[in-house]
Amino acid sequence: MLSVGLDWGEASRTLAWLWLALLASGIYHGVNPGMGWPLAVSAGLLERSPRALFGALGALSAGHLLATFLVLLPFALLLTLAEWQRPIQLAASLLVIGFGAYRLVDRRHPRALARIPPSQLALWSFAVAIAHGAALMLLPIYLGLCQAADLDASHRAAGALVSTNLAMAVLVSLAHVVAMVVAGGCLAWLVYRYLGLKFVSRSWLNLDAVWAISLILVGAIALVFNLTN
């Protein structure tokens, strides 16, 4: 976000959009019941304490953060191969599109998820984020941000690039998860405190198809962007 507002050149505008997309993805994941806010409501009600609600949100965030970072990590390392940047970005876009298409066709939830006990919310959140491609959805945004950051640095040493890209991966994961926990946390708190449990079943829409299409869309936008640039 450093350059936003300083220079409204083409690159900065792209950068601003990428950060906005990142925050939007966090909000999107946060309000999606499948990513866990109802678990925070359930924890708060079962323990009869708001502290349990926030504790659950913390565990859910930790799992999601780790999943996001682990998916971005190999790409942070790969990007050091500066001359391969373009193929890597194209491959990443196709990967995201492919995973979205797979989710669209096969809507079944992995049965292994049902074996995770309710006491291990961080593990649950991690597994869900990986299994549903939540972390993958950020990949094109992340690669775009790295590219923007490295535009004037393509001649830099590989070591410096790695640390820039790793720092960016941490920043992207953190920003995404903060947006997610704020959105999901607000919703959980509203339901816990004001709206009541009826909201859980009323608000729960089947997002499976929308989710899969989101993945395809994010991948496709990145693909078009890379091909035209």
Add this chain to the structure above:
Amino acid sequence: MTMRPDPTFHASPKLAMEAPPENFAYTLLLSPDFSKPDALAVIDAKPGSPTYSQIVHTVTMPNKGDEFHHFGWNACSSALSPLAGHAFIERRYLIIPGLRSSRIYIVDTKPDPTKAKIHKIIEPEEVFKKTGYSRPHTIHCGPDGVYVSTLGGGGKDGTSGPPGVFIMDCETFEVLGRWEIDRGPQTLHYDFWWNLPRDYMVTSEWALPPQFENGIVPEDLLSNKYGHRLHFWDLRARRNVQTIDLGANHQMALEVRPAHDPVREYGFVGVVVDTTNLEASIWTWWREGGKFHAEKTATIPPEPAAKEKLPPLLQGFGAVPPLVTDIDLSMDDRFLYVSCWGTGEMRQYDVRDPRKPKLAGSVHTGGIVRRAPHPSGKAYAGGPQMVEISRDGKRVYWTNSLYSTWDDQFYPDGVPGVEVMANVGRNGGLELASDYFVSFPEGYRAHQIRLEGGDCSTDSFCYPSA
């Protein structure tokens, strides 16, 4: 796959109680001499309807000798489990196992209960092959599939290997396989239920097939060879973590009824007979300090009777045992209903203090000696048996047959199938509804009841009521 969760799924027991009342009662019919195919009866339970308390539709099966007993839904409120994220299914299919045949029928109740029809039949061989179990019994809709308890293991008489629980897919109805990873000392099975967010399951014990299929075996009962233990399991780890022996004289620990509100970590189990004194008992189990505990919290005494009024099986005892063969807990965890099948009494206990049940109401229908008539004036043979409570707790339904061969031993004059209902007073108390009396076709007996939209022994919840 639907876009919204089924409107009959409720996050908490309180929301389930506030939902519209049931319009239909599904009831299983069995042909005790296997001369006719078993059936599912759909009964009009809507007050004021011209066909109220009558059978409005029957689904007759294509086979004979299945012996229907218990059944359940493919999906219920447990689908709202925040861990499962799989709420987009319908409460639509009834899963009906044949206890004697091990065949499982899937009946589709949409678009209308009065047009219910067979959707799929799972042949016994598939159950045997994929699970090694036989004699499927209790059905519970779990967040990740349909759980089925069995009473038999492998082999012709079901005694090669212990019985257990298996899982079915709740949409394709494919038998997925055994549930247990470590069964510990468990070798007998009957009922099971759970507390989903607290992550435990409780199972009970009846007997192995040779001990029930041809009738009760008096020698086995008097030598305390029927089940008398409770098993507590880590639900997700699928491990037996604790076994509590209620004492060998407490023969046949049957229905397990956990509190519906998941914040309450206790429940009940009924024991059919104490072989030292013919008493029936209610036990309360609870979890405290990471351990499970159980204690006897209510007893029901036998009723003395003249020898000539008793069936041969009981003549030596000169008394009628109460024979508590089903219990059911209201959705608000306030009243526990207890079927005394021998003495012909339906008891209502106030269990707000779960370890001190207080008798709050009682009505009589039938009974081995008492033979209490129904207020409609119609004959009621057998005693109160399978009991089901409406979600709002205002109506209690029950049927009169226990199990084909056992009926014949305790009620040798026959048990023509009937279903009755009692209204519950605002502060407890029971009164039989004289206008609700369902009689079934000649030659059929009636067993478990399931209410449209869920009832008090179907749905399990992941959020507390408060």
